[in-house]
Amino acid sequence: MRRNLIAVTYWACRAIAALYRRVGMAAATLMHRATLKGVGKGSRFQLGVRFADPNVVTVGRDCYFWRGCDVSSERRNAQLNIGDQVQINRDVHLDITGGLRIGDGVTLSEDAVVYTHDHGLDPHSTAMALPKTIEADVWIGMRAVILPQCQNIGRGAVIGAGSIVTRDVPACAVVAGNPARPIRQRLPVAQEVA
Numbered sequence: 001m002r003r004n005l006i007a008v009t010y011w012a013c014r015a016i017a018a019l020y021r022r023v024g025m026a027a028a029t030l031m032h033r034a035t036l037k038g039v040g041k042g043s044r045f046q047l048g049v050r051f052a053d054p055n056v057v058t059v060g061r062d063c064y065f066w067r068g069c070d071v072s073s074e075r076r077n078a079q080l081n082i083g084d085q086v087q088i089n090r091d092v093h094l095d096i097t098g099g100l101r102i103g104d105g106v107t108l109s110e111d112a113v114v115y116t117h118d119h120g121l122d123p124h125s126t127a128m129a130l131p132k133t134i135e136a137d138v139w140i141g142m143r144a145v146i147l148p149q150c151q152n153i154g155r156g157a158v159i160g161a162g163s164i165v166t167r168d169v170p171a172c173a174v175v176a177g178n179p180a181r182p183i184r185q186r187l188p189v190a191q192e193v194a
């Protein structure tokens with residue numbers, strides 16, 4: 001009898017947690033659809049995704065935002081344009097001060113950080129805005145840091161986990177380390193799949 005009660009309580013708690021996640025995601029998705037500048041069909045947001053200025057954010061189709069994703073800017077009207085089928089994992093931080101474009105099929109893994117402004121050697125100076133483009137099919141590994149001086153990550157490039165990227169990355173390059181250096185070249189995505 002006591003065992004049954006524990007089992008029922010356990011499964012009831014699991015059901016409530018699953019319902020909370022589902023309802024939470026539906027509510028968060030509705031809210032972001034209502035407040036962002038544009039959201040394509042099929043894009044979903046977990047609870048706990050934050051856009052400091054939703055008016056400047058455009059999201060394409062079938063994107064997925066995990067909890068803890070945070071988008072901020074040090075100036076008004078900086079734009080964030082996200083393509084289709086982009087995955088933004090847990091606790092990713094995007095600074096869009098300089099303007100940020102993310103192409104179709106990009107994946108940002110957990111805790112990745114992308115910055116688009118700098119302060120030289122004086123953290124109290126006015127932010128220097130540096131626009132950035134992350135081209136289609138790029139994969140940014142977990143805990144990678146993309147510094148403002150890197151203004152372009154070429155199509156199909158892979159950034160290794162924990163890397164510090166200080167300069168532009170050519171298309172299909174695999175870079176890793178601190179500072180990130182090329183470790184190999186990848187085939188264009190279409191050829192790798194074939």
Ligand SMILES: CC(=O)SCCNC(=O)CCNC(=O)[C@H](O)C(C)(C)COP(=O)(O)OP(=O)(O)OC[C@H]1O[C@@H](n2cnc3c(N)ncnc32)[C@H](O)[C@@H]1OP(=O)(O)O
Nearest residue numbers: 109110140141142158159160161162163175176177183184
């Ligand atoms: C979809 C998701 O979100 S999954 C969860 C997140 N997962 C990740 O972030 C993983 C990202 N992947 C990586 O970091 C991988 O190591 C890659 C893609 C960068 C490289 O993978 P591979 O091409 O298989 O490289 P490989 O393991 O053969 O390593 C080649 C060399 O680079 C080094 N290296 C590989 N990755 C890294 C890294 N992240 N940082 C520093 N050096 C690295 C290796 O030590 C090796 O050096 P050596 O030749 O001196 O021994």
